[in-house]
Amino acid sequence: MRIDVLTLFTEMFESPLSYSILGRARERGIVDVVLSNIRDFAKDSYKKVDDKPYGGGPGMVMMPGPVFDCFEHVQKQADEKGRVILLTPQGRRFDESLAEEFSRAKRLILIAGRYEGFDERIRIGLDAEQVSIGDYVISGGELAAMVIIDAVVRLLPEALGDEDSAAEESFSQGLLEYPQYTRPEEFQGMKVPDILLSGNHAKIAEWRKQQSLERTKKQRPDLINGNQ
Numbered sequence: 057m058r059i060d061v062l063t064l065f066t067e068m069f070e071s072p073l074s075y076s077i078l079g080r081a082r083e084r085g086i087v088d089v090v091l092s093n094i095r096d097f098a099k100d101s102y103k104k105v106d107d108k109p110y111g112g113g114p115g116m117v118m119m120p121g122p123v124f125d126c127f128e129h130v131q132k133q134a135d136e137k138g139r140v141i142l143l144t145p146q147g148r149r150f151d152e153s154l155a156e157e158f159s160r161a162k163r164l165i166l167i168a169g170r171y172e173g174f175d176e177r178i179r180i181g182l183d184a185e186q187v188s189i190g191d192y193v194i195s196g197g198e199l200a201a202m203v204i205i206d207a208v209v210r211l212l213p214e215a216l217g218d219e220d221s222a223a224e225e226s227f228s229q230g231l232l233e234y235p236q237y238t239r240p241e242e243f244q245g246m247k248v249p250d251i252l253l254s255g256n257h258a259k260i261a262e263w264r265k266q267q268s269l270e271r272t273k274k275q276r277p278d279l280i281n282g283n284q
C-alpha cells in the first residue's frame with residue numbers, strides 16, 4: 057500500500073512513523089509512506105500558502121493553488137489514482153470500520169490542513185472525502201493523519217508480528233477488549249482472577265466474552281445500541 061501525505065509539517069511525522077508496528081511495516085515494504093510539503097509548491101518568494109478569509113473573520117485559510125499543485129505532482133508518482141482524503145473536523149467520523157475500508161485500498165492520499173481550514177475549492181476540485189477523527193478540535197490535520205495511518209497499517213496482512221494480535225482487540229468484534237493480566241499473580245493485594253490460572257480454555261474464553269460484554273455495556277453502551 058502507498059500512503060501519500062500532503063502537509064506543511066513533514067517533520068511531525070518522522071518519529072511516530074518509525075516505531076513499533078508502523079516502523080516495521082515500512083522497513084518490510086508493506087507500506088510506503090510518502091511525505092510531501094505543500095509549502096514547496098508556494099508561488100511567491102515568501103512561500104505563502106495561506107491568506108485571510110474573504111468576507112472577514114479570524115484566522116487564515118489554506119490557499120487552493122499550492123495544495124492543487126502539490127496534489128498533481130504527487131498523484132502522478134504512481135499509477136493508482138488513490139482515495140483522496142481531506143482531514144477536517146467537518147468530516148465523517150473515522151472508526152474501525154472505515155479503517156478496514158481504507159486498509160483495502162491500494163493507495164491513500166491524505167491532505168492535512170492547518171490554520172482555520174481549507175479554501176472550499178480544494179475539497180470540490182479534488183473531489184476529496186472529508187474525514188475527522190472525533191468530535192473535538194485539534195490544531196491541524198497532521199495528528200489526525202497519523203492516527204489514521206496507524207489504525208490502517210496495523211490492519212494490513214503481514215503488518216502484525218507474532219507478538220501482536222488484531223483479531224481479539226477492542227472494536228474488532230464490535231466490543232471492548234476483556235481485562236488482561238500478567239505476572240505477578242498478586243499485586244498490592246489485587247489477585248489475578250482464578251479462572252485465568254485454571255488452564256480451562258473453554259471456561260476462560262467464556263469468561264472473557266462475558267467480561268467484554270459487561271465492559272461494553274458499562275463503558276460504551278452506544279456500541280451495543282448501534283447509535284455511535
Ligand code: 6GU
Nearest residue numbers: 143144188189190194200
Ligand atoms: Cl481531521 N482536524 C482538526 N483540526 N481537528 C480535528 C480533526 C481533524 N478531527 C477531529 N478534530
